[in-house]
Amino acid sequence: MFVAFILFLVVVGTLVFHFWSPYWLTPVASNWGSMDQTLILTFWVTGAVFMAVGLFMVYCVWRYRYQKDRKAEYKPEDKKLEFRLTLLTAIGVVALLAPGLIVWKDFVTVPKNAVEVEVVGYQWGWNYRLPGEDGILGKTDIKNISDNNPYGLDLNDSNSKDDIMVQDADLHLQIDKPVKLLLRSIDALHNFYVPEFRAKMDMVPGMITFYWLTPTKTGEYEILCAELCGTGHYAMLGTVLVEEERDYSNWLAQQITFENALAQNRTILQLAENKK
Amino acid sequence: MPDEFGYKIEAKVDMAASGTSVPPIDYVPVAERPEQELYHSKSWWTTYVFSQDAKYIGIQYTCVATAIALVGLTLSLLMRIQLAFPNLSLLDASVYYQFITMHGMIMVVFFLTALFLGGFGNLLIPLMCGARDMVFPYVNMLSFWVFVLAVLVLVASFFVPGGPTGAGWTLYPPQAITAGTPGNLWGIVLMLVSLVLFVVGFTMGGLNYVITVLQARTRGMTLMRLPLSIWGIFVATILALLAFPALLVGGIMLLLDAVFGTSFFMPASVSMGELLQTEGGSPILFQHLFWFFGHPEVYIVALPAFGIVSDLISVHARKNIFGYRMMVWALVIIGALSFIVWAHHMYVAGMNPWFGYFFATTTLIIAVPTAIKVYNWVLTLWRGNIHLTVPMLFTLGFIITFLNGGLTGLFLGNVVIDVPLSDTYFVVAHFHMVMGIAPVLVVFGAVYHWFPLVTGRMLDQGLGKLHFWITFVGAYMIYTPMYYQGFLGVPRRYFEMYESSYISTVGLNVFITLSALVVGLAQIIFFYNVIRSVLKGEKAEKNPWKANSLEWQTPKMPPEHGNWGEKLPVVYRWPYDFSVPGVDKEHIPQNVSPSEVAGAKVEKT
Amino acid sequence: MDHVTDKLPKGLSGLTHDLGSDQTAFKKVPWGKAMMWIFLLSDTFIFSCFLISLMTARASTTVEWPNASEVFGLNFFGVEVPLLLIAIMTFVLITSSGTMAIAVKFGYEKKRKLCAWFLLLTAIGGLTFVGMQAFEWTKLIFHEGIRPWSNPFGAAQFGSFFFMVTGFHGTHVSIGVIFLFIMARKTWRGDFDTARRGYFTSMKSNYEAIEIMGLYWHFVDLVWVFIFAFFYLW
């Protein structure tokens, strides 16, 4: 009795905790609400299975608890039952998987009109690069990295001159405009993750990874690094702002391009030189 | 040939009841396998220390694995205290990362793998197969001592300059070997050396387990009459033999990267503002190698638990296991599938995006054979006669926690749901439910179950029940809230628990830590129980649980050197003949011939 | 007795029969041999992982991969012959595999001396192979300037994989050579005829040990086939 009761409490308690506790997904702020839907579908299907199997077990424990004069049934196999259960489970699996794969297709096909934004992770912080007027990001090479050229941009690549550098500052995104985030790391693995956007992807040194999203809600969101990258991993936070078009353009106008930055650096160097 | 094979094997068939045909044991030539030559120890050293008797080796493995598990447990409690009460400044960030790394690695590899395969494998395989010992006792002994060496090297890394590695148990490069990660010089090297030693030691043992099951069974013991415990351990051992190579290779390459400055996994990159000399390597390659090992590894700790639980549930519910053949096939299929799902750990690792389809599909397919196992456990309870003994309680706890953890695995396996949940506490909750509690509960159940076989004494049932309830309910309370932290996006491996601006989880965090402390301390009950019972526990009668499998049918209990005295047992039936209609005896051990239970209405052979 | 085993069904029905039978799953296979087979299966996975890593590194690097047949060429009386040394090494290893097969045959037939002689031949073949490999390594390191971490010809991984994979294979060969010498001695002394107990294991052994040794040695040769194709010809 006691055993069955406590087990019953555990199974039901799980459900109660779910409804009673305030903890649940943060409100979604991107187009990836479809992920939430798949998640919730899975939640209900698996939740139902959990309750069904759990409660059935509790029932058995209570109903068939030891009695001196009871003899257990002898039944090695029941092909029909096993077949039915297998089929049912297979259907369940398909029901979960199919929507998932459809959303995944969305996730890996970047819309044509998405603008590219490069996120550069380093130990332990974030830099960003926007493609500038030509809409194309210049090529990079880790070996070009220097104080003058923190992104390692290729000076010979004409596309890189107008690239806009957002260094040690917040990233701004325009609402309802799809962006393709190109993720690059210069040292260890990192992961660009904004809980409200749902999407995340590791940044791997030696290659470029990506994902895309459309921000759908203005506001300020926290960026978390979601891949262990050394001692400072937990402190590798950042901020992303989703803004209306006007605010966004204002912000954009204040940013400097690679060329300007280079020139500035040169003049600074020059001044230092002259002073000598 | 020795006369002992002179029996005429009687085997009644009841095709209707069992659906199987009798394995054609009659015309396999007798004495195809002659008596095993036994190793005889000569001195105290070779009896107790460098013992070649599988039973002793099993106990030695168990003790070492338990000892290192206590280290892992202590680390986890310190981590939890740090997370919930940062004001105490118990640990600093690097120490925290060192602790999670050691905690993860110790628990998965050096505790559960060693315990299930080395410990239970050695103890149970020869006994349950009806062999006198493992096939190569000497190699078996070496296996244990290499394992001890591996553990010592691992522990040594706590004492080297820089401390143990803090790269996470996944040891991903580049960070595993670059500055910015604690223990990137000495710690990582010792960790890798320790793993290589572990693999070498395990291979020696693993070959023994596999060959003993395949080639050293007793007369009448067909594969389809093996207890499911053996099936679980057997399949897990095969997985290990095929999966550890990937770890070995990844480990060697990482070692070379760390020590010789090669660029297997190291692309051109910067470390702490300095350009490294490496070029062209691929960090993702390491991840593939690691998970080609890592995913089978998680089933290596799960399958033996599945097997053992099946036996416990059947014995203590006094009912045959439901769908034995399905159970065996499910084990085999899960084992095989586990080799083609590895990249579900890498959905967001930046691999080729198209892989998502393949790996999501294969991953979710595993749910089907696993589901069959869960159903069959529960259906075994149905119309049983359930003794709520301590092993049975742990079994019930296992079913609930495994069900819970397995179902949340479906979230993660379905690639798009993994995208938001990956690397959050949802994953931590998933794998602790399914690996940190479920198999550990089985270990406890198994210890309560087989303790009399090893020591000849019973463990105290009252203390056992207390221990069970605190551990099960407590552990459930540790991890259930973590799912919800995961939904909120709280990332794992954060030294300072991330506070979502949406809703604070400080309360949850403290709750989790308090539960963990209670559960951790409750283990004292268990160890007290063990020590007390070894010394002055109630003497066990022979076959106290009235089980059918061979390990309880030895002439002496605990079994002596050589296990079976004069004659090897002859097996006539599967190990689950409980409550057979038409027979007065409630259970029929495997070595009871059909003529001795003439009244049996059905007989599954 | 044997005629009974021979009556076992063959092919697919043999498979189901064996797996459904008691005592042993591999009929007529002694424990040691079964163990060696399973070990080799595991070892195959090790070498496969090495070669898969090599393939991945090579296919994903943007740096030029050195041309193996030039790097491993040998200047022979003023003529550059590509891969000459490797060709000779392959020849030696295959030959030793052949002598091993013959040693196993004589082991089956319990021809003590012949068996021992061929084991010795095999061991010498193995030793020659290792010797040439040592020569090749020194040549590459001291003359060509190839290092595990870099090389003058192109992608750094070239050297890394070369030393790692051939080193791992060479270790296998060296271990094999040691055991071949031991086996040759044991055979010569007649341990397998008198069932003399092993020094470490204190177990008796018999001519099956030769066959097991043979499996290992052929495996080493087998791996070389793949290394030859992937490393030197690709």
Next chain:
Amino acid sequence: MAQENKQEVTTHKIGVYLWIWGLLFVFSFFSYMVDYLNFEGLLRWALILLFMFAKAALIMAIFMHLFWERWTIVNVLLWPMSFILVFIGIMVAESEYTFFTRLFYFVVGT
């Protein structure tokens, strides 16, 4: 270990081994020629792999006696190789993808 010594004599004529030995040389020589004659592209690959597998098959079947073994052990040994095949397939696709991102986004060939 001390198996019964009455094991049947499964021995073959020495000629079989010599034959295989010879064939191994021939195949090795052929694959060497593929390199020497500078075959390129698909042909080169097809030939190298062909000779490689031919040699491997001969060694396993004859030298390692797999040809004479019962099906159980043959199957047990060969099926696990399918995992390796999957691994190879995946890693081919993976390395091509890595190569592509490198080529596309990074400065190459300086």
